[in-house]
Amino acid sequence: MKVVVTGVKGQLGHDLEKQLTARNHQVFGIDRNELDITDEAKVQAYFDEVKPDAILHCAAFTNVDAAEEDKETAYNVNALGPKYLAQAANKVGAKMVYVSTDYVFDGTATEPYEVEHPTNPLGVYGETKFAGEEFLKQNLDRYFIVRTAWVFGINGNNFVKTMLRLAEDRNELGVVHDQVGSPTYTVDLARFIIDLVESEKYGVYHATNEGVCSWYDFAVEIFKQAGVDIKVNPLTSDQFPRPAARPNYSVLSKKKITEQGFTLLPDWHEALSAYLKELKG
Template structure:
């Protein structure tokens, strides 16, 4: 299987390339090698490499900055997805688009199923939903994989932020009224490897199982890393950000169950493995 990965320099793309390599012929392209906003370049690059599968990890993910830079966010997340879908379709490749829990508004108390009505709150979520729609309408062989609260060894993420803050501070305030599922990039990449080898097309929710608040996630990080940090819960209103976040964004994995895939392990197990990697660095 020849696999082309966009956003190969990002935290998910990096692990997808690394974990796919033993069993697949992998082409990992970062923004320097492929400008996904350039339609002609996308077509040219895919025609040159002739992948069987495109895993589209490249995205504009700065949720707060997106509020001030709507045009760039849509150029990357919506039209970039369109360009990759068009290019993949031309060569008959499968298209796997990585999406987000931010396509939902979080005004619920039960996990979101794959075909629940999206209602994004901010520019980032709207642009990712637009990307989903582009892929659905332009690709005949697509996987849309929504995930949440992603962290890994590469790129910016909550785990790195907490560990960095713990170097200077002995107490922190962390939001306790936003609930979701932390997802380890390695676990997500392993699922993608299984998924794209099939023809079980459609929309999937893939996160580590279980859920917590950001406050509980922070407590777990410090506990697993053996750090003495006092963490105090606070509300979203006490910690305002430019972009609204969904308060409750747990994703139900009904498509995984229906299609015979094993669920991803509990988020706490993924965190343990990740922090063991960090300890050994």
């Protein structure tokens, strides 16, 4: 397949490009320097030229707090960008994967969110990502929406790298314990997304590593596996105020993955272990 990957310099885009190449697909990796996805004419011109079989759309405005201040940019990138890509995909006959987020939910659930659960974003980031989902559905029949959460990978910043960096000059840290979800290793997520795009099993999916933890639990396990001796104190979200509200409960049900005959992602403890090995190189 001829595949375009947007956001190729990000965590997920990097691993998608690597694994697609390993599976002998022809990859066109682009970031904002190669194509401004908020420019409708440029998007259409690019895809008319490349004529891919599939688009894996990873590019996004992901700074949750900054999105509250800059709603226009967040909307242009997270909503209009996917719209233009979906229109271009429809015109050239390509299928498309749109990577979405647990932030489309409000985090008030007490059991894992199913793919059809009503959405209710708490802030601009979630609102604009959900708008992108809707534009995709309106403009394309052959689509996959993959909602994920708590992503970490080799290429870019993430919670694991932040914890390890902070531990270099501290002997004590505070981490919130009242936000619960599932970490997601981009190597595992990329494998699932490629399995998906190689199929015709269209629709909405939830994909994270297996298992559930709080950010506090995640931090404790990071230090344990990395052999770092540091005291981690549990904080409430109120003790760590941020401009944008975070969902307290972000656990996503992966029932659809199993129902459609795909392989679940490994447990997050295993994923973290593999990632720490990758970081060491």
